[in-house]
Amino acid sequence: MKLYWSPQTRSTRALWMLEETGIPYERELIDVQNPDRDNPAEFLEASPMGKVPALVDGNVKMSESAAICLYLADRYAMGTLAPAIDDSQRGKYLYWLMYTPAVIEPSMSEKFHGVETNRYRSGWGDFDLMIETLEQGIGGRNWILGDAFTAADVMLGSSVVFMRMFDMLPASDALSTYADRCLARPAYQRALELNEPASN
8 A cells, every 4th residue: 555645734644544544555755845746657546636645555546635534444444443334423424524625624724815704605614613513523522423533533633733733723622632632642643753754
């Protein structure tokens, strides 16, 4: 298995997920800062837009961090990092797994760029609604599904940590302690170490 990655990008989520599964893999650096880079053909098969992360697992070639997390959990950690297909928690898991690309990222982008928002017009609502909903989801739980850590927490946790790092996270005990629990996971610590540019 090979992960095409670049430091300090959404690749961190894929690294974290791979470390959680314990599956052997190799990394290949893609210099996303270089517009003249020579992209490997295999990388472009996996990621037609030339974006990282991208994963190659035998004949499976794919990109997008949420899709990669979903794939890895279902194929290699069903029942631990993902509820089984017939588990009643599966719907909730899928909702929260997709919450980062569908809700958190667009609402963060609007806030960062000072875009006038309308929570009734946009499918993601707005930044305040995104935070309120996430707080309610995490409140009183260790992880988004309760006691079980899943791939959904990889996506959500990385987003909450990112928002806190860049002072975008409002004061919230529930979300701040959630970020702390995520950062305390050995797999996340390994991913952060691997994410350093000099470590490749």
